[in-house]
Amino acid sequence: MESYELVILGGGLAGMCAAVEAGEKGAHVLLLEKQDELGGSTVLSSGYMAFTGTEMQEAAGIVDSNQSLLDDLIEVGGGVNDPSLLTFYAENQLETYKWLTGHGIEFRSLEAVSGHSVPRGHIIDPHQAIQTLYKRVKQLPNVTIRLCAPAKRLLKNGEGRIDRVLYELEGTEQTVEATKGVVIASGGFAKDESLLEQFAPHLKGALRIGGSGNHGDGIKMAWEHGAWVSDLPYLNGTYGFHPSTSGAVKTQGLAFYKGGIMVNQLGRRFVNESISYKLLGKAAFNQPDKITYQVWDQTVMDKSVADDPLYDLELLRRRRLLYMADSLEELADCIDVPLEVLEETISRYNQGIQTGEDPDFGRKTLTHNYGKPTPIEKAPFYAFESTVAMLATYAGVAVNSAAEVLNPFGEPIPGLYAAGEVTGGFHGAGYMTGSSLGKAAVFGRVAAARALSPIKV
Template sequence: MLLFRLILGLAFLATTLCAAAPTGGHLADLHGGKGVQCTDCHGKGRKVKVDDSETVPNSNCVNCHGDLKAVGENSKGHINPHISHLGKINCTVCHAGHQASQVYCANCHGFDLKIPAGGPHAPQANPLPTAPALPKGKIQTERTEVLVVGGGAAGMTAAITAHDAGAKVILLEKQPLTGGNSMLAAGGMNAAETRVQAMKGVKDTKELMFQDTAKGGKGLGDPALVHILADSSAASLDWLTGIGADMSDLGRMGGASQDRCHRPKGGSAVGAHIAAVLKENAAKRGLDVRVNSQVVKILKDGKGRITGVLVKGRHRGLYRINAKVLVLATGGFSANAELVAHYQPRMKGMITSNQPGATGDGVALGEAVGGELVQMKEIQIHPSVASGSRILITEAVRGNGAILVNREGKRFFNEIGTRDAVSQAVLHQTGESAFMVFDEGVRRSLKQIDGYFHLDLVKEGESPEALAKAIEVPSDAFRATLDRYNQAVDAKQDGDFKRPDLPRALRTAKFYAIEVAPGIHYTMGGLKIDADTRVIAKDGKPIPGLYAAGEVTGGIHGANRLGGNSISETITFGRIAGARATAFAKSR
């Protein structure tokens, strides 16, 4: 029996429908007390029907209460969940009519938010898909040419590309919202030989990006795939900007030898912006995007060709979609604690920066139909997760000049080294954490830093001595550390830790610090693919009709992914998967 079948957990539970609604305390009861009828929310008809994307209830929520922007403008409190990086999402992501409402933000954030008719927050259960047999008798069946599973950047890119190439497309997402881990990406998108670099006078090459990526992965990355990542990066950036993305800011992430990390103007977080652009483009094209829709089995014929999937919808239940070709873009498994611990026992119990849907569904589904898995033990921990939370402090803060200081008030490592190396250095410090220290100059250089203040993650001081007191480190040692670092910046040479870029001195009050510790961040292993993104079987041959892109795949990043390469991978390989899948579908 396959490994993933041994780590399934509980079966996916469908939401209780109106007829079985319990009494007391739910939104249905609150609305009913004000004279609102079932048909006012669900629409008229002999039977109350709700599609898996809960289109009618959400439309009626907006008709009555206004959209997220309107509700957000009227919301009070320091944290406003209606205006966030999640963008335009369904009301039912958090609000439920016939069960306790849950704040989706609490899956990643530690703050306590009240919600009408809400219950105590419980971590979201996201078991891997079970593998039911086809039921006897009739089962509802649909048809499409290209079926994409996963609504993050890779899946959305593949779906848009396939649609624009003339294919009929359906995209399925098991979570109640699209975006995946891509929505959480902060630092930027690596690309070489770009127009932005040329405008800013940065001399970079695709070959240099290839070398940096290969070196960062300790030589374990498939050279053919790494070349595709580097060689196609500028074209992928152009594609993104061509559909409305702003990628005009430029910085550097760990392991890069040149400034090649592109992000929105002012240094805003890249993931939320790209997710919004992709969602908007999917909506403009009228793409059939379905949330709350978990694929539980991939179907194939007697010759091993993919023929479709079984889907378990939140309301619709089990149904079948026949497809000429399938693209898996379901992400990695960093949020699957059991699976992470299986491959890396030393990481057992370590916190993750991932959203709750990153449980390895696509890897399990692909392996079940014969797909080969590669480099599954290569799991990345990120050095800067805000201590005591799941909130990632982007590497771009260090890239723009922040330093890492231990509890003795001293620097201890090159802040923009590769993630694995910096993480290990942090874990060797007292308390297995460190302080990311920066000043007002760094804060002004990167817009997304303001969000960390909003989330109360930052300590501050009017002087280095005041900040040292706030974070409880020796004042004299801390001041000496800042002075020595600033001297290195002035001399343009870091004699202590050989940091290759020294963008700015830390002299401008106020002074700030965020305590950070390593957390599970990315899984480099996954399904083996070839240059056309075809999933490769254990016999070395492509599985007919099965493609994959994004973190669900393995072999690109080797032992360690460089910051900025994930978004680059999702767009580049998502575009390839969408184009190749369409060509395959048209040939059948």
Template sequence: MVGSGIAGQVAALSAVEHGLSVLLLEKTDRLGGSSAMSGGWFAFSGTDEQAAKGVRDSCGQFFDDLLSVGNQENDVALVETFLTYQSDTYNWLKGHGAKFGELSISSGQSISRSHLTAITTLLSNLQDRFLEGGGDTRLEHRVTRLTRDPDGRVSGVVVELPDGGCEFRARAGVVLATGGFSRGTDLLKIFAPEQLAAMPYGATGNTGDGLRMAWKLGAGLADMSHVSGSYGSHPETGEDFHELLTAYYLGAVVVNQAGRRFTDESQDYKTLGAEVLKQSGGLGIQIFDSRVRAMSRPGVPLKDIDALEDIGHVHRARSLRELAEIVRIPPEALQETIDRYNEVVSGIRSDELGRKSLCNGVGDLILIDAPPFFAYPARTLLTTTYCGITINPQGLVTDVDGAVIDGLFAAGEVTGGFHGAAYMTGTSLSKGAVFGRVIAQTAASQIDA
């Protein structure tokens, strides 16, 4: 098992539960990867939390939303596999310490299906149970190469250590759960040079090692043309605090440094991320009033306006003119922009940018006219790349012709095909968990056979 984010941890523990002997290798000196730096949102349907709030959801609606946000470019077989096992995975996670205390609608969703849990606590629980079950974890073990038997089956890995190298052999196969390449400048230059302007984020180990090793063996690649960061992080965002605000899904608008709106704010935040990169300085400023400010949810990622104002990243003013002066945009332009937007909300005019809802067709637009007014300057943050090597529904890596590379599995953000053109909030963590369990089942069945 290579990589210790949600995909690696779930696959490792599930494999132990299937009676397999598992070695978990982590490149860095800490567990969790980018999963530990995430907000902790999982996307599931048909859950207890939805039922408690009267939210009616279904796998069919989930399927439609995934293909809609993915622009119909998703690998349908992977989406169907995900939906087949997502409910069981939800229950498995709850049985292993996940406590979903918040339910929300967010990017790419037509129904509230983002479930929040304390991600670092969950990852710690999974690791503890893995070790209790006899699993073995090694930190600072960077895998540099996959090895193969004479018949072509992937049979192990070569590891780089401070005092040299060593090789580990694998009976059931090797699982790549190494994450994306948000820190891999060389790969970004090849596949998404425009994203070099985004703020790099994600685990320091996310340099594309797994993708590169599988690619060398002939693995296929998917969704490589759709790499895009997510919009909503302050320019001074640090690695110790997951800072991403989506006030635009609550009623805010986003303007550029000229004080003008430039896109439909109800789109998924990956699409917004690409649009913001086109603006001067790569900056989009979220503008809202006291109504939206009152919707802050302290401690809830994406909605915690209180915390961001406390650290000085959200600006407050008595008027739009004063607010414009604080964030250094033309006051007259901002006033005109908000006036025109309020006319859209009031039904006087249609929106030239096509906005009709708060988030992905859901929620009525609200006026921005109740002082005080607020501004949150934000950029595009490249946390992960949502693309990568191709896999089949059993989690086995496939080559450029679609044939299985025997003995090689992959799960999580090192893989491509599932998301398609864009990303729905929560599906990165839930996808990693679902396919981690699928891989464990596949590997165990092959050993039994």
């Protein structure tokens, strides 16, 4: 039987950060990836990472702090997320940002996105990030990566410690020993209909565009050994995708965070558009026939950000996914909503901006606590039919701030660690954009470091 100090399950951002961290510490590491390429859900993401205190923020004159980041995470999560995980993240995120840049990962630009009180969404190209970490792994002779090698079960010794992994390679079952620990970084279950039916029946009908390997394997393997789970009651889809979306070609736009509004097929607003797009998705799914539109004007269109995964509104136009009209009458006709209702909706919204009080939903900002809404009045006008997609599950096994997997009594399961989308407890009832990739990097590194040098937390 082969033996390594650390066995990592999954080659997304969390798993790759764990592999590099452990490899640079001199450990003998085996990473098993179920698919035929690395990346997992990471390469399907928008590429935002939530960091504060960076030189990018400083150069942009943005005043931010660990405390502000922590406050936002708690508020967006509805106060039901684990404060120990959030505090650890806030205290360690800047060091991880520097670690990532030191390893050659490029941060392109900075935006305020869902859940941010100031711009702290640092954008990476997820493919570049994964390939950069892979390039580093190839320089480490003590780290081995095996593709098309799905893990099947975790095995424990007579003392109850997880110390082996049963996996498949070229159709044959193999067992590998992990003398220091196993890190589960296998992603969520966005592509597993049985688990979605069990834990998110309210999302029946949402687009399924998650990572093709995301069937909850890691959660099931940890469950078998008594792992507790967190955040499953808060599963929601991601709002802002065109109904034609399929696979890796993303057709998402969040014009409402730049000043657009959301209306249903009756032409009425139904939500405060500045809240987390997970909660917006929940509200949208409750609308008649689940049909909704983002509506905006040229003032918002002028805020389009080229090559941005969420804010490149011009790209949506070039892909012919937008309705564009010179008048509200023409726009209402395009999207088949009652003109008089749409006009009244926009008039009330514009009036609320002038008086400083949204009479219907209390919107005061563009996103979370950041940005000032503008009236929708400058032609041409735009509409973007939008729906909800199951992209990532953001719920799973319970962990502590040492990335140790916990049983129902809050006790660590010996030898078992987890990081990334497979874990729960971090996001709670909402979702701050950039916190998923952020926690993957921070806790991927922590999982590797703590497995190699356990410390009581």
